[in-house]
Amino acid sequence: MGIRERLSGNEAVAYAIKQINPDVMPAFPITPSTEIPQYVAGYIANGEIDTEFIPVESEHSSMSATLGASAAGARALTATSSCGMALMWEELYVAASNRLPVVLALVNRALSGPININCDHSDSMGARDSGWIQIYAENNQEAYDNFLQAYRIAEHKDVRLPVMICQDGFITSHAVENIELIEDDKVKAFVGEYNPENYLLNAEQPMAVGPYATSPYYMETKKGQREAMINAKDVILEVGREFGAMSGRSYGFYEGYQLEDADYVMVIIGSAAGTAKDAVDILRDAGKKVGILKVRVFRPFPAKELALALQNAKAIAIMDRAESFSGEGGPLGTELTTALFHAKSTAKVVNYFYGLGGRDFRVENAEAVFEEIASKDNIEPYQYIGLRQ
Amino acid sequence: MERKTYNFKETMSKPERLAPGHRMCAGCGGTIAVRAVLRALHEGDKAVIGNATGCLEVSSFMYPYTAWEDSYIHNAFENAGATLSGVETAYNVLKKKGKINDTYKFITFGGDGGTYDIGLQSLSGAMERNHDLVYVCYDNGAYMNTGIQRSSATPMYADTTTTPVGSASDGKLQNRKDLASIIASHDVPYVGQSTFIGNFKDLHQKAEKAIYTEGACFLNIMAPCPRGWRYETDDIMNICKLAVETCYWPLFEVEHGKWTLNYEPKKKLPIEDFLRPQGRFKHLFKPGNEHLLEQFQQEVDRRWEDLMFMCSR
Numbered sequence: 001m002g003i004r005e006r007l008s009g010n011e012a013v014a015y016a017i018k019q020i021n022p023d024v025m026p027a028f029p030i031t032p033s034t035e036i037p038q039y040v041a042g043y044i045a046n047g048e049i050d051t052e053f054i055p056v057e058s059e060h061s062s063m064s065a066t067l068g069a070s071a072a073g074a075r076a077l078t079a080t081s082s083c084g085m086a087l088m089w090e091e092l093y094v095a096a097s098n099r100l101p102v103v104l105a106l107v108n109r110a111l112s113g114p115i116n117i118n119c120d121h122s123d124s125m126g127a128r129d130s131g132w133i134q135i136y137a138e139n140n141q142e143a144y145d146n147f148l149q150a151y152r153i154a155e156h157k158d159v160r161l162p163v164m165i166c167q168d169g170f171i172t173s174h175a176v177e178n179i180e181l182i183e184d185d186k187v188k189a190f191v192g193e194y195n196p197e198n199y200l201l202n203a204e205q206p207m208a209v210g211p212y213a214t215s216p217y218y219m220e221t222k223k224g225q226r227e228a229m230i231n232a233k234d235v236i237l238e239v240g241r242e243f244g245a246m247s248g249r250s251y252g253f254y255e256g257y258q259l260e261d262a263d264y265v266m267v268i269i270g271s272a273a274g275t276a277k278d279a280v281d282i283l284r285d286a287g288k289k290v291g292i293l294k295v296r297v298f299r300p301f302p303a304k305e306l307a308l309a310l311q312n313a314k315a316i317a318i319m320d321r322a323e324s325f326s327g328e329g330g331p332l333g334t335e336l337t338t339a340l341f342h343a344k345s346t347a348k349v350v351n352y353f354y355g356l357g358g359r360d361f362r363v364e365n366a367e368a369v370f371e372e373i374a375s376k377d378n379i380e381p382y383q384y385i386g387l388r389q
Numbered sequence: 390m391e392r393k394t395y396n397f398k399e400t401m402s403k404p405e406r407l408a409p410g411h412r413m414c415a416g417c418g419g420t421i422a423v424r425a426v427l428r429a430l431h432e433g434d435k436a437v438i439g440n441a442t443g444c445l446e447v448s449s450f451m452y453p454y455t456a457w458e459d460s461y462i463h464n465a466f467e468n469a470g471a472t473l474s475g476v477e478t479a480y481n482v483l484k485k486k487g488k489i490n491d492t493y494k495f496i497t498f499g500g501d502g503g504t505y506d507i508g509l510q511s512l513s514g515a516m517e518r519n520h521d522l523v524y525v526c527y528d529n530g531a532y533m534n535t536g537i538q539r540s541s542a543t544p545m546y547a548d549t550t551t552t553p554v555g556s557a558s559d560g561k562l563q564n565r566k567d568l569a570s571i572i573a574s575h576d577v578p579y580v581g582q583s584t585f586i587g588n589f590k591d592l593h594q595k596a597e598k599a600i601y602t603e604g605a606c607f608l609n610i611m612a613p614c615p616r617g618w619r620y621e622t623d624d625i626m627n628i629c630k631l632a633v634e635t636c637y638w639p640l641f642e643v644e645h646g647k648w649t650l651n652y653e654p655k656k657k658l659p660i661e662d663f664l665r666p667q668g669r670f671k672h673l674f675k676p677g678n679e680h681l682l683e684q685f686q687q688e689v690d691r692r693w694e695d696l697m698f699m700c701s702r
Contacts, residue, residue: 023482026475050486052478057514061471064464064511068475071462072437073489074482076475090465200437200460201480203491210463211452 002180002247009137009172012144012179013079013105013165014039018049019187020151022103023074023194026054026065030084031117032169033107037079059084063091063104070100071209073199075151077102081169082109085123089130095162096131097221098209099228101154102162104132105147108270108321109169110357118358119169121269124298125322125331131225133163133232134299138255138273140177142296143167145249148182151191152239158231164299168271170358182247190246229300236297253302255294256309258284262291264374265310267336268319269295272354272361276319279366290370301335307343315348315373316340321355329382348373353384361386397588403428404458406436411456412448416622418585418612419445422527423498425589426608427459429596435459436494437480439473441503442466444534445527467507470515470524473497477520494600495522501542502532505568516575516605523599523606526568529614537617541566544637545688546681548669549617559672559681564688569609570699573643578604580643584611585629591640591651598642611638619668631663636693641700648699657693660686 007015014036017025027037043049056062062078069076080088085106095102110116111123124134133153137143146165154163167173182190198207213221237252244250257273258280259265266276273294283290293309295302310316318337320330329337333351340349350373355361365386372379406427413420423445430436436459440446446463449456464472473495483489499508504526512524531549532538539549545564548554552561573580579602581595592610599606611632615622632638635658640651661682664670673681 023486024475024478026471026478050482052482054474054478054518056471056474057510057517060468061474061511061514064468064471065475065478067464068439068462068472069479070475072476072479072483074479076479091468094464200462200476201483201489201491201493202460203435203489206435206458206460208450208455208457208461210446211450211455212447212463213452217452 002182005179005181006176007140007179008035008174008176009140009143009167010035010107010174011039012140013147013167015181016144016147017051017077018043019184020148020191021049022051022077024052024054024066024069024076025078026056026062026069027078028056028059028062028080028084030059030081032109032173033079033081033084033105035173036105036107059087060091063088063095066102067091067095067098067100070102071098071200073196073201075194077105079105079107081107082111082123085127086111089127092127092130092132094210096225099160100162101151101160103147103150103154104162104164106164106166107169107173108166116357117169119171119271119321120356120358121322124164124166125324127164128299128331131161131229132299133161133229135163135165135297136269136295137165137167137172138271138294139172140175141179141249143172144179144181145243145247145251148187148191149239149243149251151194153232153235155194156235159228159235161225161228161232166270171271186246190243233300233302251296253295253297253305254309255296257292257294259291259293259309261289261312263289263314264370265291265293265313266317266319266366266369267293267295267306267310267332269298269332270321272319272321275361275363276366278363279370282363283367283370288370288374290374295332298332303335303339303342306336307339307345310340310345310347311343313347315350317369317373318349318351320351320353323353323356333382348379349381350379351382354386359386395590395593397590400428400589400593406430406458407449408456408458412451413444414616416615416625417444418529418614418625419500419527421585422525422610422612425585425592426496426525426596429593429600430494434494435491436496437462437476439469439476439495439497441469441497441499441508443500443503445498445500447534466503468511469497469499469503469508470511470513473522474515474518474520477522496525496600497522498525498527500533501526501528501530501540502534505542505566506540512572513575516572516577516607519577519605521603521605523608525608525610527610527612529612529617530565531614531617533614533617542568546670546673546685548672554672559678567692569607569643572607573646576646577607578602578645579606580609582609582639582641584632584638584640585626586633586640595642617669620666624666628663628666631658634658635660635663635689637663637689639693639696641696648702650696650700660689
């Protein structure tokens with residue numbers, strides 16, 4: 001039995017960092033993730049952890065220093081949001097191609113402009129092709145649990161990729177909820193020590209990192225990254241199961257809520273899944289066969305698994321909290337529709353955009369979506385919900 | 390720290406830490422700077438070398454070959470300061486935890502593009518936080534890797550591909566940024582400015598001081614580029630000598646805010662002597678452009694006087 005507490009999402013992730021006791025954390029403040037480095041700086045100031053904090057002068061430098069530390073042989077991480085992540089964009093790709101197993105605590109926030117400090121997924125979704133593993137949380141408990149699993153996945157010898165642990169800005173990061181923490185010794189045993197094979201400070205074998213790779217070599221590095229991403233699927237499941245054995249809370253690629261017999265399914269990422277579950281409860285009470293598929297892992301994209309889980313659905317509402325401006329659908333919408341096509345699905349698919357820049361997503365909104373996909377035939381396939389009239 | 394007196398033969402006989410076979414141009418000042426700095430590492434001490442994107446990086450670590458004997462990390466163009474900050478911090482933690490026993494030094498190289506311009510913020514951060522590392526700028530006064538575009542280190546009136554000399558242009562309009570003084574204002578323990586002079590004693594001693602002084606240290610090394618400056622390749626030592634003798638590139642150091650001039654020419658040569666052998670300044674010697682040379686001289690004089698003042702305090 002774990003330890004019952006009440007924490008915000010930021011506190012929960014900071015607490016996970018404290019329990020993991022990583023080596024180096026460079027960070028630069030940005031709302032709404034600022035509290036994470038603040039808590040870590042506090043732990044350091046009180047001698048509670050061995051982590052070295054680098055108060056860098058920008059997010060580009062926070063990720064650059066994180067990569068330097070990781071290449072040197074340290075377990076490293078940083079935290080950021082929105083524009084902070086945009087500033088480290090170049091470094092996201094460098095991290096993945098150099099196969100550095102760093103972890104980023106991302107608190108999702110809308111990208112500018114206009115400047116906005118509230119939640120949407122435009123920051124991480126924009127980075128979906130950077131080569132990072134992306135794991136999303138619905139609430140503080142999941143943010144904490146996901147963070148504890150991050151290094152196990154990132155550092156696995158078949159993976160060696162950076163991992164982004166995402167939670168929703170303010171909705172999750174600042175709301176205080178009940179949480180069950182895991183005992184320090186259990187966490188320590190679960191996460192384990194980091195003993196890299198190759199690193200800059202290996203006295204036995206110097207190493208060179210970050211080559212200039214010409215056309216005869218560049219493409220193979222991408223193939224390597226792709227294989228690692230595919231390998232990550234098994235590792236994510238294995239770590240999720242092992243985490244379940246320790247804590248009682250198992251994790252996979254997705255969570256189904258009233259999914260099995262559902263005719264009408266909403267596919268959604270992050271905190272809004274909680275809201276949508278309330279709508280499902282209301283509609284189920286009224287005899288409607290509705291359900292939720294909450295995507296936890298977006299990279300690697302579990303296409304086959306999601307399509308299989310949706311095989312009995314008559315209509316699917318795919319919820320995107322980020323625009324892609326293709327005019328044809330958002331990131332989740334496009335990828336999941338592709339997966340359904342390959343699975344020869346004949347389900348009706350509608351891609352809804354919701355909650356951009358922190359716009360409220362209410363139980364009524366979710367109910368209306370279910371009503372629409374269950375009752376209408378000719379629905380506008382890509383649409384915004386919750387707009388001002 | 391105990392330092393031996395400089396012995397040219399002994400110093401030059403040390404094993405090279407940058408192997409031959411890299412793809413830098415013949416006569417490149419960049420590799421001369423690198424080898425000279427690395428010779429100042431004491432025997433037995435290990436190093437992690439950082440490198441901003443630039444000629445040096447793309448020519449010395451082209452997959453799957455590296456010319457670097459020591460561990461080496463290239464990350465991107467603008468973040469050599471931050472990257473080495475991370476490496477150095479990792480070293481401190483891992484050493485404290487007993488995971489590392491050896492002594493490591495941290496030296497990063499960047500051209501003036503990666504240092505004066507796109508990497509200035511990252512460098513400033515690393516200096517202000519006072520990481521125990523040395524940032525070495527090999528200053529060839531333009532973005533040579535991309536094809537001789539002007540930088541903030543480019544001297545006034547230089548002909549570059551983004552400040553081309555033409556019927557309505559005399560080349561670059563602005564004076565060069567004084568980076569050594571900017572870094573000295575970060576209150577770092579050591580800043581040294583040098584170039585390739587005589588038996589390399591000045592550069593060797595400055596490199597040794599920078600590497601073995603605790604905290605963030607900065608070296609600004611004028612490293613001529615025969616392609617960008619357009620002089621005869623084997624004339625590099627003479628070009629460097631003229632830069633110093635004309636007071637264009639003074640040799641000085643700043644230790645905890647105390648400025649010291651390391652060399653004062655007995656007879657300061659006119660700036661024309663430094664400019665004349667370089668194709669990038671050819672237009673200054675056309676009849677009717679005497680006033681441009683005069684302005685150049687005035688700027689050199691003004692900066693020299695400023696430096697003399699700083700060193701007299």
